[in-house]
Each structure stands twice: as C-alpha cells, then as structure tokens.
Amino acid sequence: MTRKEDLQLLEQIGEYLNIKKKPRLIKPNTKIYRIELTKKEVLQEVVTRFATKLLGETGKVVNKLKQELQETYYVVAHFHYVLSMGAVFAIFAGYYYYYAIMNSNRLFGIARYNEQLGRIHFWTMFIGVNVTFFPMHFLGLAGMPRRIGDYPDAYIGWNLVASYGSLITAFGLLFFFVNIFTPYKNRSINIKKGILAFIGLDFSREWQIGFQDPATPIMEGIIDLHNYIFFYLIVVAVFIGWVMGRILWRFSYKWSYPTIGDIEIFKNFTAYNQIIHGTVIEIVWTLIPTVILYLIAIPSFTLLYAMDEIINPTVTIKIIGHQWYWSYEYGDHSSNLVEFDSYMVYERDLAEGQLRLLEVDNSMIVPVKTHIRLIITSGDVLHSWAVPSFGIKVDAVPGRLNQIGLYVKREGIFYGQCSELCGVDHAFMPIKVEAVKVQEYLARIYK
Numbered sequence: 001m002t003r004k005e006d007l008q009l010l011e012q013i014g015e016y017l018n019i020k021k022k023p024r025l026i027k028p029n030t031k032i033y034r035i036e037l038t039k040k041e042v043l044q045e046v047v048t049r050f051a052t053k054l055l056g057e058t059g060k061v062v063n064k065l066k067q068e069l070q071e072t073y074y075v076v077a078h079f080h081y082v083l084s085m086g087a088v089f090a091i092f093a094g095y096y097y098y099y100a101i102m103n104s105n106r107l108f109g110i111a112r113y114n115e116q117l118g119r120i121h122f123w124t125m126f127i128g129v130n131v132t133f134f135p136m137h138f139l140g141l142a143g144m145p146r147r148i149g150d151y152p153d154a155y156i157g158w159n160l161v162a163s164y165g166s167l168i169t170a171f172g173l174l175f176f177f178v179n180i181f182t183p184y185k186n187r188s189i190n191i192k193k194g195i196l197a198f199i200g201l202d203f204s205r206e207w208q209i210g211f212q213d214p215a216t217p218i219m220e221g222i223i224d225l226h227n228y229i230f231f232y233l234i235v236v237a238v239f240i241g242w243v244m245g246r247i248l249w250r251f252s253y254k255w256s257y258p259t260i261g262d263i264e265i266f267k268n269f270t271a272y273n274q275i276i277h278g279t280v281i282e283i284v285w286t287l288i289p290t291v292i293l294y295l296i297a298i299p300s301f302t303l304l305y306a307m308d309e310i311i312n313p314t315v316t317i318k319i320i321g322h323q324w325y326w327s328y329e330y331g332d333h334s335s336n337l338v339e340f341d342s343y344m345v346y347e348r349d350l351a352e353g354q355l356r357l358l359e360v361d362n363s364m365i366v367p368v369k370t371h372i373r374l375i376i377t378s379g380d381v382l383h384s385w386a387v388p389s390f391g392i393k394v395d396a397v398p399g400r401l402n403q404i405g406l407y408v409k410r411e412g413i414f415y416g417q418c419s420e421l422c423g424v425d426h427a428f429m430p431i432k433v434e435a436v437k438v439q440e441y442l443a444r445i446y447k
Contacts, residue, residue, distance in 0.1 A: 072139075077133045077134075077136030077137045077139070078137065080133055080136075081129070081133035081134075081136075081137075085129060089125075089126075092121075092122070092176065095180075096113060096118055099112070099113050099180070100112060113179050113180060114179055114213065115213055115214070116211060116213075117175055117178060118179055119227065120172075120175050121172055121173075121175035121176045121179060122172075123172075124168060124169075124171060124172030124175060125168075125169055125172035125173065125176075127165075127168055127172075128165050128166065128167075128168030128169030128170075128171070129165070129169055130165070131161060131164065131165030131168060132162050132165030132166050132168075132169060133162070133165070135158040135159070135161040135162040135165070136162055138158050139158050139159065139162075202215070202389050202413060202414045202415065203355060203358060203414070203415040204388070204415070211223050211226070211388070212388045212389045213389060214389060214391065215389045215390060215408050215409060215410055215412060215414060215435065216389075216390045216391055216392075216406065216407055216408055216409060217306075217407060218306065218307055218390070218391040218392070218407075219389060219390060219391030220391075221303045221306060221391070222303065222391045225299055225300065225303055228296075229296055232292050232295070232296065236292070307391075307404070307405075308404075309405060310371075310373055310403065310404070310405040311371050311405065312371060313371045313372055313373035314370050314371050314372070315332055315366070315367065315370060315371075315372045315373070316330075316331060316332055316373045316375065317329070317364070317366070317372060317373070317374055317375070318331065318374075318375045318376075318377070319364075319374060319375065319376045319377075319385050319396070320378065320379050320396070321376075321377070321378040321379065321380075321383030321384075321385065321396035321418065321422070321429075322341075322378075322379045322380060322383075323380050323381060323423050324344075324418075324422065324423065324426065324428055324429040325342060325344070325429055326341070326342045326364075326385070326429060327339065327340070327342070327379075328340055328341075328342065328362075328364050330445055336446055338445055338446065340362045341362065342360045342361065342362045342363065342364065342431075342432070343360060343361050343362075344357065344359070344360055344428050344429060344430050345359040345360060345361055355415065357417075357427065357428065357430060358415045358417075358430045358432065359430070359432065360430055360431075360432045363413075363432040364431070364432065364433045364434070365433075365434045365436060365441055365444055365445055366406065366408055366433060366434070366435050366436075366441065367408075367435070367436065367437065367438040367442075368408050368409065368410060368411055368435050368436065368437060368438070369407070369408070369409065369438075370407070370408075370438060371405065371406075371407055372405070372406040372407065372408075373403055373404075373405060373406075374392075374394070374403060374404050374405075374406055375401050375402070375403050376396050376401070376402045376403070376404070377396055377397065377398070377399075377400060377401050377402070378396035378397055378398045379398065380398065381398065381422050382395060382396065382398070382420050383395070383396035383418050383420050383422050383429075384396060384418055384419040384420035385416070385418070385431065386416045386417065386431070387414050387415070387416035387431055387433060388416060389412075389414045390406060390408070390414065390416075390433075392404060392406065393419055395420060396420075408435040410435065411435050411436060411437065412434075412435055413432065413433070413434055413435075414432075414433045414434075414435065415430065415431065415432055415433075416430070416431035416433070417429070417430050417431060418430075418431075
C-alpha cells in the first residue's frame, strides 16, 4: 500500500472508533504512524469496549447513561445484578447438573443431591439477590455516589433493605453447602453384603416436610405441578394479606387517629359507596380467580391424563394386599410363574442399618428404564399400595383390578406403606421396591 492509502485506512479506522484525530507520520520514509489520543479518550474507549464485550447489550445501555448517573450507585447495582443472576446462577446450575458425575465413585456408588434443598437454595438466593440489588438501583436514582465511606441518613431505608437482602442471599448459600455435603454424611455402606443404601430421600425421614426424591416421570410432574401452584398461592396470600392490612389500617387505626385528609374522606359518602359497592372491582375479583383456576386446571388435567396412560408394558406385575402383608406375582412367562409374599421384618430381627417398620423379607424387584404395568387388587379388605418416590397410590379393592403404569428412571431402593386403614396391623405392612438393571432383574427373578 502507498503512504496515501495507509493514511486513508487509518482515517477510516479512526472514524470507525469515533476518534476525531488525524494519523501522524512518526518517521519519514517509513510506514509507522500514530494516532495521538488524550488519556480521557483512551479510557473512554477502553471502558466502552470492555463493557460492551462483557455485558453485551447491557454494557451499551450502561455506557449510554448520563454522566451523572454513571457516578452513582446505579451502575454498581446493575453490574452486580447481571453478574449474580447470570454468571453465579449459571455456576450453581452447572454444579448441580454435573454433581453425580463429579461426586460418584465405586465405593459410595452414585451420589445424588437433595432436589428439594436445591429448590430452596435457588428460590432463597433468587429472592435475596433481587432484594439486595433492586434497592441499590433506587439508591443510584436517588443520587447516592458510587464511592462513599458511609451511607448518609437520607439513604438509610433502601440501604437496610439491601442489607436484609444480602442476609437472605447468605442464608440461601447455606442450603447449597448443606445440600452438597449432606449426601456424604447420610450414605452408609453395608460392605459385608456389598449393598449401598440410604442414598437421597427415597424413604421418609424424621421431621420431613418436603417430597421424597422422584424416581419416575410422574413424580417429577407432581412436584413441578406443586411448585407451579405454589407460585399462585404465594401471590394470592401476599395480595390478600396486603388488602387486609390496609383495611385494618384505614378503618381501625386511621379511624381512631384521623388526619384532616382522612376526615374529608370519611365525610364523603360517595367514597364509601364506591368502596362498599364497586361494580368494576367486583368484576375484577371474580375474573382474576377464574383465570388463575384455568391456569391451574390445564397442567393438572395434563398430569392426570399422563398418570392414567400405560405405554406398551414390557413387564406385568400383580400386587395383592392381605391382612397384613403383600403378595407379588410375575406372570410374563406362563411357563415360569413367579410369586412370593412380602412380610415386614420385626424390630428384633433387623440387621444393622436396616429401617424399622420399612424392611421386608422379600422385596419387589423391578427393572429400570422399562415400561411396567402394575395390577393391584386385594384378597380381603381395602388396602392401598403407595410408594411416594414413584408418585403412586392405588387402592387395592377386593374383587376389582386396578392398574397403573410405572417407569423407574434410576436404580435404588424405594419404600412405601399401606395407605388405607385395613385393620389392627395396618401400620405393619410396608412396601420395599428394588430398582435394578434389566440383566440383574432377569437373574434375580427368573434364576
């Protein structure tokens, strides 16, 4: 390229970078040029490109803010909010996703975290991060500087809210550490028998208030539906609580200690009439619950349909309830019918590490990742075959066959109990299901 072409190229680069400087030749008879910039122009260009690359469109928005706003707490809040909700939550999600891969080994088997604790950790930190950084935005809009030794009294309100939000975030972080270290404490090994037990929440625990860990798509759907409905429950509860509080404040405290403005409102009969008899508000509080019920009904009916659907079962197991034990029949091979009874192991006969009132002498064995049809009935009185981790609770009715589909996604030992009052020993007919690989299932059932 000629010297003239070089200068033109540099001028085009300068125009692209919005630099209002002309390139200057440093040495004669050479092609070494330099564009002289002030420190302010260099700093502004570096900040613009760093923010744009790091935060994408968010960086452009921040860069376009007025100079006064850039020196306030608004920029600090915006940057940390994007960083927390983007990078930090992505790290947590990645760790949960790869938890089993990173923590499983041959000695302890497959490590699983508690999904219920994981959800509590997410929602606690989600609330904490929002409560922390949203008030910081308001502090910036109010004009509080970025660099400040102490918060002035004028900003103490939002600062306290942000401080409480940081405490909520820290509290949520505790759930994360409890969740990743608890499985190591709760897992125990029976080395003598080579059986790994007590992984996750596949049986009920003391003071348990949440669900057991799901092992089937149906149970996963039940938990998701519960969380989905709980969102509307919280919204309605908060709104109704706020309305009740306003009513008590306006018509109790304010009636006893009215201001001049309140007295004018109380004197206005029209205002009272609109509050007591409002056509618009009555329509609104009728339509909104209707819409919420529709939003809840659609996923509910979808899940109910999925629970009743049975997809080309490979294995059929008949379950018969008796007073007070269970019988299981595997009849897929007519020439090799397998049937056995399952009685509870009494406390005096329990081996070390076995669960009281949940262990049985012969457990039901099912293959994982296989479509199974369960046919449930009773030989005497009403019973109910229920395993929480499967999301299954089916009544066993004398003279009637009830069926339900089962698809177990992971190996493990799952426990349940009869859930229909059936006599004096109703509490002593537990259910134990072992989910194993197909090869092991065939070897143990048709040995």
